[in-house]
Amino acid sequence: MSNLLIRNVRPNGGTPTDILIRNGKIEAIGQNLQAEGVAVEDGLGHIAIPGLVEAHTHLDKSVWGMPWHENAKVATLRERIDFEREKRLEIGIDPHRQSMRQAIQLAANGASHIRSHVDIDTTHGLALMEGIIETREALDGVIDIEIVAFPQSGLVTRPGTVELLDKALSNGAEVLGGIDPCGIDRDPKGHLDAVFGLAEKHGKPIDIHLHEAGELGAFSMEMMFERIRALGMHGKVAISHAFALGAPDYLRVAGLIEQIAELDVRIVTTGSPSSTVPSIMRLKDAGVKVAAGCDGIRDTWGPWGQPDMMDRARILGMKNGLRRDVDLEHALYVCSTGGADVMDIAGYGLDVGCDADFTLLAGETLAHAVVEVAPRPLVVKRGRVIARNGVAEVAIP
Ligand SMILES: [Zn+2]
Numbered sequence: 001m002s003n004l005l006i007r008n009v010r011p012n013g014g015t016p017t018d019i020l021i022r023n024g025k026i027e028a029i030g031q032n033l034q035a036e037g038v039a040v041e042d043g044l045g046h047i048a049i050p051g052l053v054e055a056h057t058h059l060d061k062s063v064w065g066m067p068w069h070e071n072a073k074v075a076t077l078r079e080r081i082d083f084e085r086e087k088r089l090e091i092g093i094d095p096h097r098q099s100m101r102q103a104i105q106l107a108a109n110g111a112s113h114i115r116s117h118v119d120i121d122t123t124h125g126l127a128l129m130e131g132i133i134e135t136r137e138a139l140d141g142v143i144d145i146e147i148v149a150f151p152q153s154g155l156v157t158r159p160g161t162v163e164l165l166d167k168a169l170s171n172g173a174e175v176l177g178g179i180d181p182c183g184i185d186r187d188p189k190g191h192l193d194a195v196f197g198l199a200e201k202h203g204k205p206i207d208i209h210l211h212e213a214g215e216l217g218a219f220s221m222e223m224m225f226e227r228i229r230a231l232g233m234h235g236k237v238a239i240s241h242a243f244a245l246g247a248p249d250y251l252r253v254a255g256l257i258e259q260i261a262e263l264d265v266r267i268v269t270t271g272s273p274s275s276t277v278p279s280i281m282r283l284k285d286a287g288v289k290v291a292a293g294c295d296g297i298r299d300t301w302g303p304w305g306q307p308d309m310m311d312r313a314r315i316l317g318m319k320n321g322l323r324r325d326v327d328l329e330h331a332l333y334v335c336s337t338g339g340a341d342v343m344d345i346a347g348y349g350l351d352v353g354c355d356a357d358f359t360l361l362a363g364e365t366l367a368h369a370v371v372e373v374a375p376r377p378l379v380v381k382r383g384r385v386i387a388r389n390g391v392a393e394v395a396i397p
Helices: 079-092 096-106 129-138 161-170 188-202 214-231 249-262 278-284 309-319 325-334 339-341 366-371
Strands: 006-009 019-024 027-031 040-042 047-050 052-057 111-119 143-150 173-180 206-209 237-239 268-269 290-293 359-361 376-383 384-388
Touching: 006 047, 006 309, 006 339, 006 376, 040 359, 047 366, 052 096, 052 290, 052 309, 052 339, 079 325, 096 111, 096 129, 096 376, 096 384, 111 129, 111 173, 129 143, 129 188, 173 188, 173 309, 188 214, 214 249, 237 278, 249 278, 268 339, 278 325, 290 325, 290 339, 309 325, 309 339, 309 359, 325 339, 325 366
Parallel strands: 006 040, 052 111, 111 143, 143 173, 173 206, 206 237, 237 268, 268 290
Antiparallel strands: 006 019, 019 027, 047 359, 359 376, 376 384
């Protein structure tokens, strides 16, 4: 919890001002602020925005900072899942070390919060999650990490997984995951009953991976809507990817979005270039809370991605065909405040009384900052400078 005075920054691209932080919170925003004995930083007229939010990644999977992982596989989704589960330790993917590398890089690139799905399966038990919890503790005051207990390998088809998820939710996971009820378990009722049953038992929210496209994904969504209505879980369920919302049938998608808005289901998108993705502008018009994430960064699944939510804002902008400045600003909103909306982060924002979690951006305007490929000039977490010009002030293992 630090005290800091930052001079000459432009909140959200507006007029230059100063920000005074005491005990990790924003105490005042105004011109020519004075504070005796408080460290001063010069913001050099850069834009300031609240911390970027990485709302969908997998901190337990990345090979970031390790020797290049040669990917020579042509594989189905199931084959990729099985390969990773069986080979990850042999490859040397230590969950604590690798999550430290990815999380610190995200922080150096301006992120203040992460929601990470972490594999829970009958091969590794809770060991991967324990590595991420170690990282969460080590990075207290650098970046906040929320854990989703994620049945990557399937749930009802792998006996023992439900019990492990139950244990994970009692031992540090804040959110329960799920995955393709039809495509992975091939038992949508069994999968969703197990997920909603566990979430209800623990009183925890759900964030389910739904890669299922078109009518199959729409069917799985409708089964989720039924359960949300029956259990009164409005505002407690997020759907990650939601590729079915990128289907070409405008009216069918409109019907789904209407129910998503009514049930306050949150959508987390990666803007995946190779998939049909939800339109962030259409969801905005419907009043749906939308966050974004980089998903897996350089892992056994694929070589792509950067641990950088500004990179993700550009991908969202390109995939959604955005051109107008106001729409680019929305891509940035999804990668920052949208994440806080979806994750219900308390104390988030760039206002007096909020936690002093923010990043400076290079650019004349917010839209310019989205397209400009440049390091973040300064990143502040709870009033402490944690990175300068893209370089973390925290040791990277
Ligand atoms: Zn994912």
